[in-house]
Amino acid sequence: MIRSSKEQELFSQGLSQEEWLIQIMELYEDKVIRLAYTYVKDRKLAEDLAQEVFVKCFVHKDNFRSESSVKTWVYAITVNICKDYLRSGWKKYIHVIDRLGKSKQSSALTPELTIVQKSEHEALADEVLKLPLKYREVILLFYYKELTVSEISQILHKKEPTIRTLLQRGREMLRRKLEKGR
Amino acid sequence: MEDPLKQLPEIFNNGRMKNITFKEEHRQKVLQKTRDLNRPPAPKSWLYHWFHQSMSLALGVAFIFIFIQFAQSTPSNVKQKEAEQMVKIPYANQAILTKARHDMRNHHDVTGVDAYQRGDTLSVHIIFPDNLTREEQINLTKSYLKEVSHLTLNEPYEAQEYLGELWNYVNVKVYTAGETGDDLLAERLQVDFSYDWLGSIDKKEGILKWEQLSDKHPYTGTGNIH
Numbered sequence: 001m002i003r004s005s006k007e008q009e010l011f012s013q014g015l016s017q018e019e020w021l022i023q024i025m026e027l028y029e030d031k032v033i034r035l036a037y038t039y040v041k042d043r044k045l046a047e048d049l050a051q052e053v054f055v056k057c058f059v060h061k062d063n064f065r066s067e068s069s070v071k072t073w074v075y076a077i078t079v080n081i082c083k084d085y086l087r088s089g090w091k092k093y094i095h096v097i098d099r100l101g102k103s104k105q106s107s108a109l110t111p112e113l114t115i116v117q118k119s120e121h122e123a124l125a126d127e128v129l130k131l132p133l134k135y136r137e138v139i140l141l142f143y144y145k146e147l148t149v150s151e152i153s154q155i156l157h158k159k160e161p162t163i164r165t166l167l168q169r170g171r172e173m174l175r176r177k178l179e180k181g182r
Numbered sequence: 183m184e185d186p187l188k189q190l191p192e193i194f195n196n197g198r199m200k201n202i203t204f205k206e207e208h209r210q211k212v213l214q215k216t217r218d219l220n221r222p223p224a225p226k227s228w229l230y231h232w233f234h235q236s237m238s239l240a241l242g243v244a245f246i247f248i249f250i251q252f253a254q255s256t257p258s259n260v261k262q263k264e265a266e267q268m269v270k271i272p273y274a275n276q277a278i279l280t281k282a283r284h285d286m287r288n289h290h291d292v293t294g295v296d297a298y299q300r301g302d303t304l305s306v307h308i309i310f311p312d313n314l315t316r317e318e319q320i321n322l323t324k325s326y327l328k329e330v331s332h333l334t335l336n337e338p339y340e341a342q343e344y345l346g347e348l349w350n351y352v353n354v355k356v357y358t359a360g361e362t363g364d365d366l367l368a369e370r371l372q373v374d375f376s377y378d379w380l381g382s383i384d385k386k387e388g389i390l391k392w393e394q395l396s397d398k399h400p401y402t403g404t405g406n407i408h
Binding site: 017018021022025029030032033034037043046047050051054055058059120121122124125128139140143144146171174 | 186187188189190191193194195197198199201202203204208209211212213215216219220
C-alpha cells in the first residue's frame, strides 16, 4: 500500500495524542467537511459532523489497522457518521422543516429562470447532489474524491463489482437527467 | 468527448465547496471535546453523596420491610396449620361442651352426655333413661344442640371470628340406659338408635344450621337453631 509521507509520519513518530489529532485535522479537515456536505447538503451540519469525525478518529485511534490507508479510514468514519445522521429521526424532523422553508423561498424564482442562471457546471453539481444516496456516494467518492474502486469498496463495505455497477447506473442516471435538462 | 464528471473536483472545490472549510474554531472545539473525554470525572458534591446514601438506606429499609411482609404472608406448612387448629378447636369447645353438659344434666332428664371433637367433627353421645319416648329423646337432643349453638354464638369476639373453624359436622349417638341389675355401665347401655347430624356455622347470618343426615329409624327433623 502506498502512503504519503505525511500519513506515514502520523503513525511512525512518537507524537502525543493531541499532536496526532492536530496533524490528522490538518491533513483531512477540508476533505472531511466537504465529503460530509455531499451527504447532508447543509454547511452547518457538515461542520458539526466533521468535528464529530475527528473526535471519533481520536477515540478509535488504536483501532486503525495498517492494511488500509489513513485516508480510507478517515473517509469510512465520515461516511458512517453521515449515514447515521441521515438515518436518525432528528434528521427527518429537520428535513421536513427545511423542505417547508425551501418551498416558500422557491416561489420567488421560476424553475426556468433558475436553470438559465446556472452554468453547466453548476447544473452538473446540482444533479450529482440530487442523485439517490447509493449512486451519489459512489459517484462522488470516485470522481470528486478520486478514490479507486477498491478504496470505495473498503469504505462502503461493498464488493468491487457492486461498486462498478453502482457507478455505471449512477452515470447513466446523471446523463439522462442532464439531457432532459437541456 | 471528455467525461464531464472528471471535472467534478474542480467544479465543487471552486464552486459551492469553496467556502466550506474547517475553521480554527472547529479545530478548537474538537480539541476541547477530546480534552473533556480524557478529563477524570469531577468529584461529586456532598449533596450527591447525601442523596445517594439516603436513597440507599431508604431502599434497604423498604426491601427489609417487604421481605418481612412477604415472609409473614407465606402460608405455613400443613403440619403447622393442623397443630394450630388442634390447639384452637378444643379450647373453644371444651368450655361450651362442659357448660352444655352441666345444663342438660341439671335441667333435663338426661342420664349422661359426653361430647368430644376431633378435627371438625363434633361427636355427641347422649344417654337417656329408658322411660323416655323416642320423640322426647329427639327433642332433648335438639335442646342439647341448641345449647351448644347458643354458647358457640355467644363466644367472645375472637371465637366469633373463627366460628367456621370450630366444627362443621355433628355426629350424635343416642343411647338408652336400661333398668338391669348389672352395674356395669357398658352392659346397661343399649344403642337404641343412632343418627348423624350435619351442623355448619354460617358466619354471615350468625346462625348454626344443622341437618339430620342418617337414621336407622328414619326421622325428618331438620331446621335451624338460632
